[in-house]
Amino acid sequence: MGSDAIEKRASSTTVSLDKQRYRVLIGTGLLKQIGTHARKRFARKTCAIISDNNVAPLFARRLEKSLVAAGFRPTLITIPADEKSKTLEQVGRICDGMIAAGLDRQSFVIGLGGGVIGDISGFVAAIYHRGIPHVQIPTTLLAMVDSSIGGKTGVNMRDGKNLIGAIHHPLLVIDDVDALRTLSRREFNQGFAEIIKHAVIADAKMFRTLQSWKAGDPPSLGSGVAGAPALQRLIKRNIQIKSRIVAKDERDQIGQRALLNFGHTVGHAIERAGGYRKFLHGEALSLGIVAACAISIKRLDCRRINEIQLSIFSGDSSYPQGCRGISCARRSSRQ
Ligand SMILES: NC(=O)c1ccc[n+]([C@@H]2O[C@H](COP(=O)([O-])OP(=O)(O)OC[C@H]3O[C@@H](n4cnc5c(N)ncnc54)[C@H](O)[C@@H]3O)[C@@H](O)[C@H]2O)c1
Numbered sequence: 001m002g003s004d005a006i007e008k009r010a011s012s013t014t015v016s017l018d019k020q021r022y023r024v025l026i027g028t029g030l031l032k033q034i035g036t037h038a039r040k041r042f043a044r045k046t047c048a049i050i051s052d053n054n055v056a057p058l059f060a061r062r063l064e065k066s067l068v069a070a071g072f073r074p075t076l077i078t079i080p081a082d083e084k085s086k087t088l089e090q091v092g093r094i095c096d097g098m099i100a101a102g103l104d105r106q107s108f109v110i111g112l113g114g115g116v117i118g119d120i121s122g123f124v125a126a127i128y129h130r131g132i133p134h135v136q137i138p139t140t141l142l143a144m145v146d147s148s149i150g151g152k153t154g155v156n157m158r159d160g161k162n163l164i165g166a167i168h169h170p171l172l173v174i175d176d177v178d179a180l181r182t183l184s185r186r187e188f189n190q191g192f193a194e195i196i197k198h199a200v201i202a203d204a205k206m207f208r209t210l211q212s213w214k215a216g217d218p219p220s221l222g223s224g225v226a227g228a229p230a231l232q233r234l235i236k237r238n239i240q241i242k243s244r245i246v247a248k249d250e251r252d253q254i255g256q257r258a259l260l261n262f263g264h265t266v267g268h269a270i271e272r273a274g275g276y277r278k279f280l281h282g283e284a285l286s287l288g289i290v291a292a293c294a295i296s297i298k299r300l301d302c303r304r305i306n307e308i309q310l311s312i313f314s315g316d317s318s319y320p321q322g323c324r325g326i327s328c329a330r331r332s333s334r335q
Contacts, residue, residue: 013236015149015243017250020169024149024239026232030176031062034110034137035070041171042133044106045072048098050121051112052081055139058182059112063137074110075101079120081113083276086120086155088164094124105129108171114140114187115147115281119162122153126168136170139179141191142282145198145238148173150246150257167251175235177228190282193263195234197289198241201262206237263289 010027025037038047047067051060056078067074077097079085098107109132111121118136125134136148154165180188199207242260249256267288271279279287 011232011236013239013243015169015173015239015246017151017169017247022169022171022173024173024175024236026144026175026177026236026239028176028178028228028232030174031059031137031179032066034063034174035066035068035072037172037174038067038072038108038135039070042072042108044104044108046101046103046107047072047074047110048094048101048103048107048124049074049076049110049112050094050117050124051076051078052085052114052117053078054081055113055117059137059139059179063110063112075103079117081116083116083156086116086161088155088157090120091124091127091155094120095128098124098128103128103132105132108133108135110135110137112137112139113143114138115143118143118147119153119165120155122151122168122170123155123165126153126166131168133171134168136173137179138173138175140183141180141188141235142194143191144175144177144180144235145191146194146242148175149239149242151250152252177231177235180231186280190280190285193282193285193289195238197260197262197285198238200289200293201259202241202245203237206234263292266291 010025010030012023012025015022015024049060049063049067056076060076060078064074064076075097077094079090079094098109105128109121109125109128111117111125111134113121115138118138122134122136125132134153136143138144138148148170151167151169152162152165153168154162157163196207196210199210245256245259248254252258263285265288267281267285270287271281271284274284
């Protein structure tokens with residue numbers, strides 16, 4: 001099958017920036033088709049696949065096979081899973097591995113994993129030979145709807161998160177929703193915090209739609225309201241929301257992009273207070289969104305929050321966490 005036919009089977013959206021445009025493909029079975037997509041875009045045959053030790057055993061083989069079949073020579077570099085790997089030391093290790101494998105300035109980097117892998121592989125791509133192309137293959141919901149879009153890459157320092165980094169947009173993003181089947185329920189749900197955030201800041205209709213969704217059930221993505229096609233549409237909509245905001249303020253300098261930090265002030269404080277262990281980012285963000293809504297409702301009589309009819313959220317435990325929380329925020333603001 002030709003690559004154009006393959007692309008038609010996936011839905012896609014384009015991120016349009018000042019000087020760059022890139023496509024995001026969203027669909028099922030896309031991992032097996034990476035080689036075809038790469039062949040359309042890259043002349044050089046060498047590339048690095050950067051992944052973590054949870055994700056690589058699940059998906060790297062499929063990816064390597066597809067790349068090799070398309071004539072590429074991939075080098076797999078695996079780092080330990082988790083936020084603690086987002087360091088300059090790991091960046092150095094990855095770059096050493098790429099140099100040893102003979103990758104040069106015409107090679108490219110594929111990040112296969114969640115937001116940690118997206119951030120570190122993007123940073124490596126930004127600095128290797130002063131910058132080589134980056135392909136993102138996000139495998140968590142959070143990474144699909146948020147971190148793979150917008151070009152922010154980087155690592156943490158002892159004194160804080162993401163203190164060193166670069167804006168380096170990917171050339172292509174491939175969201176294979178099949179990858180979400182192996183994600184734990186907790187990780188899947190934390191991705192929903194970013195979706196709820198996008199709904200609150202940019203799409204009242206989407207917020208209302210979310211009320212009919214039960215909390216995600218990764219092993220059965222194909223069934224129920226939250227089945228794969230519905231999930232694909234939701235992911236696409238979220239990418240469009242984020243990319244439109246990013247396009248207005250690519251380098252995060254005129255305040256537009258700060259909208260995406262909604263709920264993050266309190267969320268980060270909660271994350272930090274928990275030593276980055278007690279709460280996942282999305283969980284802390286859910287609480288941060290609740291706090292921001294409660295403050296807005298109480299202090300600012302925030303019309304937008306009233307518009308999205310928070311009363312329809314009953315507090316039923318099967319709703320995504322943020323929705324439940326916002327409902328609570330509304331109740332407590334009445335007290
Ligand atoms: N660049 C940005 O704009 C941006 C935005 C938001 C968050 N982030 C960053 O994203 C990171 C958080 O990302 P995350 O929540 O994806 O965490 P993560 O990358 O640590 O992934 C979470 C866990 O899930 C595992 N995993 C990933 N995909 C899997 C799959 N399909 N099946 C089974 N296990 C899987 C990982 O190995 C890891 O243990 C943070 O470092 C944060 O700073 C960046």
